[in-house]
Every structure is written in structure tokens, then in C-alpha cells.
Amino acid sequence: MMIYSDSKVARLLGSITKDHTIGFLDSWNEKRDHRQRLYISYDSTNKNCQAGDVDFVEFGKAKDDKGLPVFNLAIAFDKTNQVPLFYEEYPGSINDVSQFGFLVDKVIEYGYRRMGFILDRGYFSKDNIRYMDENGYSFIIMVKGMKDLVSALVASRIHTFETSRECVIRTYRVYGTTVEARLYADDTKDRYFHIYYNPALQAAEREQLELKIEGYKKFFRRLEGQEISFSRNISHYFDIYYGKGGGFLYAREKASVVESELALCGYFCIVTSEKMSAEEALTLYKGRDASEKLFSSDKTFLGGRSMRVQSQNALSAKIFIEFVALIIRNRIYTLLKEELFRIETRPNYMTVPQAVRELEKIEMVRRNNGTYRLDHAVTKRQKTILSAFGLDEEYVRFKATEIGRLLSDGMSLMDSGKNEGDDEDGENEEYIFN
Structure with a gap:
């Protein structure tokens, strides 16, 4: 793996403009199937930042409070197809409730009409509920059982379903029931309150x-x-x-x-705008775990815990690169997860980091005659991982032969037309974004 110099990385970050990121997001969302019924999970986080030349870094409600200003980062995730759709970066002083209306506007601009939002309690407000209704979007929102909004409703159902075998949801080891009611006094529609009881949570x-x-x-x-x-x-x-x-x-x-x-204690509630069972509502809401894992991946595996930049343009460029990396990583994760459902065992190497480490063991070495060949056969673990991507050992051998031929002819794997002798720092290199 080639390690690029700091100056080359800095030039890459400097070459990515706001127009590039907007153009990519427009193109990425244009290729989605807008006729399909979607559920979008929307979640946000914030990151501490000490850089002086970043305009949207402000003091706000930090999730990891270190006494530093923060900026907010939100991701919209297509739960139906397991794909990140777009992201938003905005000042740290803006709370989730205030930003949500701009998310709805962006969803409309991208052409998503047949969809619903899966939200946590941080986005709940009367104005946001009304705005989703006005634009024809459904919603699934979590509310704690102790909140004044639903506490009376929960209290009225206590000891009516907690041991009923008809109400058990075995997948999540909870009991659930559904009540139809208005969300607030001047609400114009009936909502569906799905009340759950979790003995362990209690x-x-x-x-x-x-x-x-x-x-x-x-x-x-x-x-x-x-x-x-x-x-x-x-x-x-x-x-x-x-x-x-x-x-x-x-x-x-x-x-x-x-x-x-x-x-x-032990009770929680999910409010939905569409009629569904308590089990269906909980299953859909649990899909938010995917967006939370995206943030975990961003901070843990992709180096997003510390941005290490000094300008707003570089920060925005790095966030864009991380989002593209998240798309790729999430696709790998989804395929590995689907493969786990097909095989009987649960091997510990079917995670993204372990799978990448296993595939990195597939090596080519240079022989005495100057040709490059596979150093050893593909292992059983590697075959299992490759099968998740629709590949097999024959494909690896084919690609190894092709790579060996290119190297023997003195051609680059990335760009066969690149001239030899280019400087390592790439001082004359241009970054082109189509």
C-alpha cells in the first residue's frame, strides 16, 4: 500500500470544493429508486474541534463535552436498502429539533416522496410533526415512558399486557401493545402509540x-x-x-x-403515523442501529474521532471523503452480514476489519524471471469472505494473471498511461472530479 506525503494529501483536500460534494450527493441520490417505499433513519452527532479557521465550530450541547466548541454532523441512512444517502454539516449551536425542517426540505429536493422517517426523541416537536404531515411523510419516533406526553397513556395500560403471550415480541424479549390516540390537543390525525415493557430494562x-x-x-x-x-x-x-x-x-x-x-421504569413508547403492529414498529425502529453503527465506524475505523485539519475547506473535504468511505464500508458490512445468514457457523472473521486483514494476506511476489505470481493458494477463510462479494478463487487467479501481465509490460495498475518518473509528491498532478 502506497503511503502518500502530507503535501499530497493537503493538495487533495484543497482541491475538493463545495460544488464537488453537492454534485456527488445530487448524482448519488438521483440514482436511487424513488418509486420504492423507503424508511430513512436520520441521526446526528457532534465532534470537538480546536481549529481556528472553521466558521461553523461553535459552543453547543456536546455529546463528549471537553469544554471545546463543536460542529454537528448528521447522516440520512436508507434502512430499506442499507445505504447512506446524504450527510449534513452545520454549526454546533444548532439543536436537532431546529435542523430537522431543513432535512425534510433536502429530502423533497432529492425527489423522495414515498418514504418515512425513523427518528429518536431528540427530533420530537409539534412543528416537526406538522411539517412531515404537510409534506406527506410518515414517521416513527421513540418516546420514553416517563415523558409527560405518554406517561398517562402508559399508566393506563400497566398490568394489562406485560404477561400476555399474545403481546410477546420474542426477537427483542419485550411485550408490546398498541393504542390509537391523538399526539397533542390540537392534533388533526390519530396516531398509533406502541407501548412496550422490558423486564431487564425495568x-x-x-x-x-x-x-x-x-x-x-x-x-x-x-x-x-x-x-x-x-x-x-x-x-x-x-x-x-x-x-x-x-x-x-x-x-x-x-x-x-x-x-x-x-x-x-421499563416502559417505553414508539409513536407512528401509520397503522402497524407493535412488533413491526419496534423492528423498523431498531433499524436505526445501522445509522448509529455508521457513526461508530466513522470514529473508530475511519479516523474521524480527530479531524486534524486547520481550515473549513479542508474539514468539509475530509468529511466528504469519510462519507464516501462509509458508503464503501457499509456495503462490505452488509454483504458480510448477509453471508452470515446463509452459512451455519458464526466465524469471528466475518467483520469488516477482520475480513480486510484476511484478504490482505493474498499476496503476489516477483519470481526470478521477473514475473509476478500468487504466493500461495486462497485459504478457506478467504474463500468464505470472497463468496460474500460474489467472487471465488478462480476470479482471484484471473486477476493475479492480469496484474502480472500489466507489471511485466511496465504498466501501472491504476493508470496504464501514466508516465514514469513522476515525482512522489505529485506536484504536477491534477485531481479531476466528474
Whole structure:
């Protein structure tokens, strides 16, 4: 593998303009089947940045708060076909709710009409729901069971379905039921509230709540006699009492509030605009895991945790390159996953990093007569991986023979017409984007 110099990489990043990225995204989405019924999973993250010459780096709600300004990055993922569609980069001070309307506008511009959005609770707002309705898009949104929006609805169904065998969803080991209701007071349509109960989640959430309450009580003991005001989150669980001089005396737990939240632990709700079963709604929502894995891939495998650039143009160019790499990596991941379903065993080498390492072992060496040939036969593992891509050992041998012929003729694998003697840094090289 050729390692390019820093100057050549810098020239590549400098040559990619906004027009190039927009042109690629337009062409990429134009080739999608717009007649197909799609569900798009939309998710965002943010990254810390210390570069001084980046305009959209601002202080916002950082997911990994290091006291630095951030920029936001969002990806729209076609769950139906397992393909990333497009991405958005925007200032760190903009929250998810505010940005969502611009996403809908972009989806309309790309020509997607028969589709629905799969969103987490960070995108929920009355305006966003209404905007999707106005443009004819359906939605699937997660809401926690303790939220005021659905807590009363969940409470009304407690102890009615948690042990019913008709409500069990075996794939995810939860119980679910569906209720038809309006989302808010002036809603014009009936929505479908899919209420779920997860016994394992109930135990975890109850323990978390109990630890929170105990932590607050220890905190109170250190503050007795001090003049201090408490946050709304603390006053939600405790009645605060002060002395005549304004000093803090003690806090009394609001038993009814804590008990009501303990009762709602383990419950969550998915709201859909279209009629479907609780199992169908949960299966579709779980498709968001793919977009979350994309962000994990971006940060873990593709070096996106640190951008290592100093200008906005270079940052945008690197994000574009990462998006193209994500398309390729996701395709490899999808094919490997499909192959796993076809074979009986679950080998640990059918992950993207391990599969790439296995295929890198296929080597060609130069013999005494100057020709290049395969160094050894294709292994059983490599054959399994190749079969996921519709390839076999015969294809590897054919390509090896072709590569050996090109090298014997003194031709480049990438560009047979490239002149010999070009400088390593590529000072005279031009990057062309069609």
C-alpha cells in the first residue's frame, strides 16, 4: 500500500470544493429508486474541534463535552436498502429539533416522496410533526415512558399486557401493545402509540433512579446550613426547606413522585403515523442501529474521532471523503452480514476489519524471471469472505494473471498511461472530479 506525503494529501483536500460534494450527493441520490417505499433513519452527532479557521465550530450541547466548541454532523441512512444517502454539516449551536425542517426540505429536493422517517426523541416537536404531515411523510419516533406526553397513556395500560403471550415480541424479549390516540390537543390525525415493557430494562432503570435519589441525599448532608438554591431537577424529587436566615435545613423526598416513576421504569413508547403492529414498529425502529453503527465506524475505523485539519475547506473535504468511505464500508458490512445468514457457523472473521486483514494476506511476489505470481493458494477463510462479494478463487487467479501481465509490460495498475518518473509528491498532478 502506497503511503502518500502530507503535501499530497493537503493538495487533495484543497482541491475538493463545495460544488464537488453537492454534485456527488445530487448524482448519488438521483440514482436511487424513488418509486420504492423507503424508511430513512436520520441521526446526528457532534465532534470537538480546536481549529481556528472553521466558521461553523461553535459552543453547543456536546455529546463528549471537553469544554471545546463543536460542529454537528448528521447522516440520512436508507434502512430499506442499507445505504447512506446524504450527510449534513452545520454549526454546533444548532439543536436537532431546529435542523430537522431543513432535512425534510433536502429530502423533497432529492425527489423522495414515498418514504418515512425513523427518528429518536431528540427530533420530537409539534412543528416537526406538522411539517412531515404537510409534506406527506410518515414517521416513527421513540418516546420514553416517563415523558409527560405518554406517561398517562402508559399508566393506563400497566398490568394489562406485560404477561400476555399474545403481546410477546420474542426477537427483542419485550411485550408490546398498541393504542390509537391523538399526539397533542390540537392534533388533526390519530396516531398509533406502541407501548412496550422490558423486564431487564425495568431493573436497570429502577436501580439507576434509586442511585440518583441516594446521591441527592448525600449531597444534601454536605450543604446543611448553607445559603443555596437547587435546580429544578432536584426540586422535582424533593421538597426543600430553609431556615429563617435563608440557610438550607433539609430536604424531604416526594414519595409519590418517586413511586410513580418507579412504576413507569421499563416502559417505553414508539409513536407512528401509520397503522402497524407493535412488533413491526419496534423492528423498523431498531433499524436505526445501522445509522448509529455508521457513526461508530466513522470514529473508530475511519479516523474521524480527530479531524486534524486547520481550515473549513479542508474539514468539509475530509468529511466528504469519510462519507464516501462509509458508503464503501457499509456495503462490505452488509454483504458480510448477509453471508452470515446463509452459512451455519458464526466465524469471528466475518467483520469488516477482520475480513480486510484476511484478504490482505493474498499476496503476489516477483519470481526470478521477473514475473509476478500468487504466493500461495486462497485459504478457506478467504474463500468464505470472497463468496460474500460474489467472487471465488478462480476470479482471484484471473486477476493475479492480469496484474502480472500489466507489471511485466511496465504498466501501472491504476493508470496504464501514466508516465514514469513522476515525482512522489505529485506536484504536477491534477485531481479531476466528474
